[in-house]
Structures are given as structure tokens and as C-alpha cells.
Amino acid sequence: MRGGDKGEGGVIVHPYRGYGSHTEAFIMGRVFRQPGRLMKWEKGGAARDLVDVTRRLVRHGVRDARVDIRLGATHATVTTDRDGYFHAHIDITHTLPAEAIWHSVKLEVLSEDDAISTETEIYIPPASTDLIVISDIDDTVMYTGVANKLKMLYRLFMEKADRRTAFPGVAALYRALYGGAEGNRKRPMLYVSRGPWSIYEVLEMFFNMNRIPVGPILFLREWGMTLKRPWPRKAEDHKSDVICNMLSLYDTLPFILIGDSGQRDPEVYTEIVKMHPDRVRAIYIRKVDDDPQRDAAIEALANEVKHAGCELILARDSVSIAEHALAKGYISEEGCEAVREDTHRQQQQ
Template sequence: MKRDLGRGGIVVHPYRGYGSRQEVFVMGRVFRQAALGRAIPHHGVLRDVADVVRRIARHGVAGVRVEASLGANRTTATTDRDGFFDIHLPLQTPLPQGLSWHQAELQVSQGDDRMHCHAEVYIPPPETDLLVISDIDDTVMYTGVADRLRMLYRLFVQKAHQRTAFPGVAALYRALHVGADGEARRPILYVSRGPWSIYEMLEAFFQLNCIPVGPILFLREWGLSWRRPWPRRAEDHKHDLITRMLTMMEDLPCVLIGDSGQHDPEVYTRIVKEHPGRVKAIYIRRVDRRPDRERAIERLREEIAHSDCELVLAADSAAMAAHAHAKGLIAQHDLVEVHQACVDEG
């Protein structure tokens, strides 16, 4: 991130990218940020409040030219009305073999000013055998999306070290990342209902909790305003994003992880029907224990019973790990580690 050091002004923030050996995608935002003011201390409540206000009050800068290069491959994009750029870069020149993370160079032009930064891009190695796509909210990290006011507080105000990861999550995702042989280096793509403005917090949260890093893909920009104080509905965006991932990754099978509190079971079941044979398992964390909700999920399980994908409504990370081990997706010693982590962190 090209930071403003508290002085305000134009800020460039690229997000982690993803891709295949044929193409890559990189998103980011160019926005104008208010100055903190020299009177505000570097630490304390006032600084926390100022940081929250600045994140919420960011104004995207439209029409900014972004030049991207990855190896010998180059393209350009222009920011939209909210300041976001979405770069699609076909790889006509192959990238170095043996690397999963690559560095895309970005040149951003705003008037007479030119800023340079880079974005990390993950490309799965050729031997990758599985793609993992996971929700974040109430799946990896406790958010409480059912209570909107508390959700907004947790999203915008709580810092990374104040967030709570579900017991065993880090161990489970590490096990899925390395696979049964310990060398798989499977890509894990994370999806959140939250806005782009909490990206930095989520990166810190993943690092603090030792959760395998991956491109963090948000569903949408919230588009909040005084006239529209709640996020816009975006029920189809997760479906479209997963479809895009499956199309890009060609025949690579996947595992989908979500929670029972929102629409994850419905979206994932639809994906199974539309992409026969691609989804090997659906893991749904039980966060909503209403009988009618559990019956609805049971009906979804029955709808895909004829396929080779099983929908698992899991009480905890240990239950997900047990099924993953039975399917040959993780190693025995990793299964034991996930069970122990659930005990230690629960």
C-alpha cells in the first residue's frame, strides 16, 4: 500500500491477486484520504476513532490510469467511479516455473503525479490437486452477521488482535493447504461480506492467527451513504465469484466452506448442480441452531445426495477435519492437530 503517513491525499492500495498459467487478475483502489492531524496521538482511543473515520470516509478517485506488468506481460486499466481498478492480464509470456507467488508492478498516474507499487499474485503450481474456497464471516472469524449493529462495530472498530477466530480454524486450513502429502500448496481463496475498507485489518488478522494466507476476495463495495446506511444486497455475487474461480481453474476440483447463518448452503448447493463433479465437499459451520434452518439445510443435503459431493453440517472444525481426512484430503497427523487445537482454543 502506498501510504499517506497520516498527511492525507491520494492513496493507492492494491489487493492480492490470483490467476492461472494463462491469466491473472489484480484488483485495487485509488482513493483520497483525510489527514489525521498532528494533534492526534499515534496510539490511544482518539487515534482508533480517527482511523475508523478515515476508513469509512474514503473517497475513490475515478478515471485514474493504472499500468500493470507481470514479467513481460503488460496491460492498462482505469479506475471506476468508486476508485476501484480490476485488471485482467493475459499471460502471453510464461512466468518463471517453481513459484506460486509472483509480484505485479503497478504504475499509477494522477495528473502530473506518478506512483509505483506492487501487488502479490498467487498462481497455483501445476501439481495442485484441490482449490479451497472459504467464507470468512462466521466461518473463519466470529462476526455475528445476524445482528447488524454489532456486525458493523466488529467490522469497522475492532482491531485485528481483538477479533476471534473459531477454534481449530488455523490448523484446519493449514492441513487443507498442504494436503495429505504435506506438499500440495493448494490455493485458498477467501470471501467476505465486508467492505474493501477492512482489507488491512483482515490481513493482520490472518497473520496473527497463523491462518494460511491467500487472495482475500470481497463480495462487493458496500456503497454506504447517509441515504443508504446499510449494505446493498449482493446474494448472487458469491455465486458469480465462485463460478469465475472454477472457470479460471479449469478442471481443478474444490472444497467449499461456509456457515449456516446466511445463504452459503444454498449458494454452494447451486454450484454443485451447475458444475457436476467439481465440488468434492461442502463444509457448513453450524452457527444457527434454529430447527427450521437445520431442516432447510438437510433438504439441501438430500438434493445433492446423488452426486459425489457431501454437504457436512459441522459443529466445529474437528468435524470438518474428520470428514476431510476420511476423503483423503488431509493427513492423519493434521487431523490430530486440528482436534487438539479445538480443545486448546475452545
């Protein structure tokens, strides 16, 4: 059994970054089998890319593997589900270092074949946290072409991290939101995607390459795609469930939600505001189409959320979002200026 996917076959364990508070933590990962990379394609090229995509899609989860988890003096044991995923909800029984926001977690995974020890990290917001940001990824942070399903699937699975394209100014915008008005808030930045967990590594590389605060979570979903079941499982309410869970976990903090106009982000976010009035300060919707009827529908939603103490802003670019955030005190003047400069520079390229 190996930790992480470096192209080898066999049984592999891949823990994802966790998150939590000073009283509870959530850790997730997967134990799976996959075929190894064929030697004649080791030198790269389109053939190897296609093989790597196929390998990730046909990963076979190892069910009923035991996962022992230790976070300092706190210990828990869980088992993997039928798809090889493990989900641990741990009640923290000891005091964590107050100054740290990342905490090391040790895992030992036991299956019928082997055992392995590995580590991951969980993110716990500092006491100074004043706001939590939850953002969509697809056509909000980077282009995936949600209006064209085949293009979206190609970009999700075939494009490497260095060929994916971030929206102009988005990295500077998210850094500004991460830092807040003082520049050092280190706010939790949580990201949600319709994409499958098999693209987790690519998204991590994309965020790092573009200097987008990853801090800490990518909430993806299990498509359940195999050779016997080649179509994704439905994931209704995936985004809504993630956001509601975060509102419950961080129940004393306000939120900002970011999405795009191409899908149902405005509708999903509006329903969340209605269910949790006074918890969402702003909704930023990136305009990715030129449909007057869609604009009118989003404007109607903006009027609905006003009654719950929330502003919904339909924005054509990152600068519009940054200027509103600056006016509301969510980011600094320096952060806003960085968004203007980055957007201009990228648009000139």
C-alpha cells in the same frame, strides 16, 4: 500519491493481491483520497480508532486514473472506475517460472495530481495443485455476529485484528487443507466476505496473526458508503459470482466450499453444485445456531447435492470437519491431529 494507507491523507493507491493461471491473471486495487489523521489523536485510544474507521468509510475514489501494469514481459493499461477501483484481466504472453507460485507485478498509477510506482503479487497455483478451497469469512473463520447486525458492524469496523476471535481449531484446519494429504500441496485458499474493501488490511493482519493460510485472495465487495450515501450498496450474488468465476478459471480442478449456517451459504452452495455438477467434492457448513428447523433445511439440501457427487456436512466444530476431510483423503493424519489439539487448547482458554 502514496502506496498503502499509513494514516496520511491525500491520494493513495492500494493494490490487492492478484491471482491467475499460467495463461491469464487478474489484478485489482483502488486509488482514493482520504483525510489525514488528526494530530491530537495520534497517541491512540478509542477516539483515534473511530477517526480511522470514519476515514476509511469516507474514502473518495479517484476516477479515470491510468494504471500501467507489468508482469514480466506482459504489459496492460487500465483506468479506474467512478469509485477509484481498477480491475485488470491480463493475457499472459510469456512463460512464467514453473517453480514459483507468487509472481511480482509492477504498477505505475497516474492521476491528475501525481504519479507513483508500486508493486503487488499474484498467486498462480503450482502444477501439483489437486484441489481448491473457497471459504466464507464471516462466522466461518471468525466471529462477526451475523445474527446481530449492529454487533457485526461493530466487529467489522471497530475491532482491531488482535481483538478479533477465530473459531477454535480453524487455523489448524485451514493449514491442513492447504497442505493436503501429503502436507505440501500449497493449495489455493480463497476467502469471500460480505465486508467492504476498507477492512482488507485488518483481515490480512487477522489471518497473519492466527497463522491462517492467506493464499492468496480476499474477495470483498464495494459498499459505496460515503457521507452522501451512508448505506451499503446491495451485493446480491456476490459470493455466487466469485465462486462461479473461480470454477471457470480453474476448470480442471475440484473444489471444497466452507460456510456457516447463519446466512444462506448452504443454499448458495447447493445452487452452485447444481450448476456445476461433479466440480464440488464437499461442502462444510459450520453450525452457528440451535435451530432445529434450520438443521432440517440443511439436511434436505445435503440430500440434494448427493446426486451431483458432493457431500454436505453440517458440523459443530473444526474437529468434525477435519475428521471428515481425513476420511476422504483431503488432509493428513498429522493435520487432523493438529486440529484436535488446537481446538482442545483453545476451548480450555
